[in-house]
Amino acid sequence: MIEYENLRKANAPFYAEYKEAFSRILEKGWFVLGDEVARFEEEFARYCGVKYCVGVANGLDALVLSLKSLNLLAGGEVLVPSNTYIATILSIVQAGLIPVPVEPDIRTYNIDPTLIEEKITKKTCAIMVVHLYGKACTMGPILDICDRHQLRLVEDCAQAHGALYKGQKVGSFGDLGAFSFYPTKNLGCLGDGGAVTTNNEEYANTVRILRNYGSKEKYHNEMIGYNSRLDELQAAFLRVKLNHLEEINTYKRKLAALYRENIGREYILPIEEDGYYDVYHIFNVRCSRRNELKQYLLKNDIKTDIHYPVSPNKQPALRGIMDEACPISEEIHNTILSLPISFYHTEDDILRVCSVLNKFS
Numbered sequence: 001m002i003e004y005e006n007l008r009k010a011n012a013p014f015y016a017e018y019k020e021a022f023s024r025i026l027e028k029g030w031f032v033l034g035d036e037v038a039r040f041e042e043e044f045a046r047y048c049g050v051k052y053c054v055g056v057a058n059g060l061d062a063l064v065l066s067l068k069s070l071n072l073l074a075g076g077e078v079l080v081p082s083n084t085y086i087a088t089i090l091s092i093v094q095a096g097l098i099p100v101p102v103e104p105d106i107r108t109y110n111i112d113p114t115l116i117e118e119k120i121t122k123k124t125c126a127i128m129v130v131h132l133y134g135k136a137c138t139m140g141p142i143l144d145i146c147d148r149h150q151l152r153l154v155e156d157c158a159q160a161h162g163a164l165y166k167g168q169k170v171g172s173f174g175d176l177g178a179f180s181f182y183p184t185k186n187l188g189c190l191g192d193g194g195a196v197t198t199n200n201e202e203y204a205n206t207v208r209i210l211r212n213y214g215s216k217e218k219y220h221n222e223m224i225g226y227n228s229r230l231d232e233l234q235a236a237f238l239r240v241k242l243n244h245l246e247e248i249n250t251y252k253r254k255l256a257a258l259y260r261e262n263i264g265r266e267y268i269l270p271i272e273e274d275g276y277y278d279v280y281h282i283f284n285v286r287c288s289r290r291n292e293l294k295q296y297l298l299k300n301d302i303k304t305d306i307h308y309p310v311s312p313n314k315q316p317a318l319r320g321i322m323d324e325a326c327p328i329s330e331e332i333h334n335t336i337l338s339l340p341i342s343f344y345h346t347e348d349d350i351l352r353v354c355s356v357l358n359k360f361s
């Protein structure tokens with residue numbers, strides 16, 4: 001059986017380093033927001049090429065606190081790709097703002113820059129881009145639009161740690177970048193974790209205050225805050241993993257290249273273009289008989305996944321909030337299938353998936 005993901009196996013190469021980190025924290029006896037968090041924040045800020053990084057409890061909180069730090073007027077509209085993971089949209093709603101969908105480019109699966117301006121109204125205050133599946137958005141035109149219309153920009157980088165657009169890391173383009181370290185992500189911890197990146201000192205300070213009950217000084221509360229702190233243990237594990245992130249991304253790119261070379265023409269593959277360095281959090285193919293294909297692969301001992309089966313505008317939770325028709329998004333959700341591409345999969349695993357795929361009829 002080729003599994004879609006196996007976190008025990010994917011983390012096995014780092015066991016010795018994790019155990020050392022665990023002992024170190026146990027001996028220190030300090031477990032929430034401390035030296036390890038501060039050092040991880042410095043290291044991850046340097047990695048992303050930004051001045052500040054603030055660790056938080058998870059990716060959703062990273063998005064919510066990013067929006068909160070911008071101090072936008074309640075009821076303002078935030079443009080968001082219609083095919084993103086639900087968390088992006090939930091963060092907008094939870095920040096008291098209104099999500100407005102923009103359809104993706106069906107070639108890149110990322111927000112289509114040519115469809116953004118027609119969605120801008122007097123109430124639009126921000127754009128939240130999502131670097132979906134590990135591919136950076138086309139940031140040039142998006143930054144131009146933000147400039148022209150005076151819009152704030154937040155990047156959802158939960159699937160794209162280390163991805164580049166024209167040589168620049170995601171998380172460094174917008175006012176803020178939000179990362180998730182959920183265990184399956186390219187930079188995953190051993191539990192929940194997240195972070196915000198920014199070059200703006202004021203935003204960084206606000207997120208720092210918001211994550212810890214709205215206080216800078218213990219028992220003195222300046223804002224209505226949250227409890228969204230990063231654990232020392234998770235920060236220590238993340239420091240281990242960050243040292244291997246380039247290796248992980250390079251390996252996933254190698255597996256993606258192998259898929260590209262060996263999958264037949266009947267499938268639509270993720271596009272690869274000059275100026276983009278994709279990190280393949282997910283490698284997917286599109287096929288009109290997706291559900292049949294998934295069953296066929298399973299019968300041949302290959303597990304796959306779907307990211308995602310339901311377009312956000314079709315989710316009951318978003319009825320009346322963001323439910324306008326999104327035909328491009330719906331087409332993607334109906335035809336897309338994610339193939340195994342974990343750090344532990346071998347080249348032989350990938351070749352076997354290709355050979356089975358190519359016999360589907």
Ligand SMILES: *Cc1c(COP(=O)(O)O)cnc(C)c1O
Pocket residue numbers: 058059060061084085087088130156158159180181182192193194
């Ligand atoms: C994983 C993910 C999130 C949320 O991260 P959590 O750590 O699970 O809260 C947000 N946006 C996208 C695109 C994601 O893939």
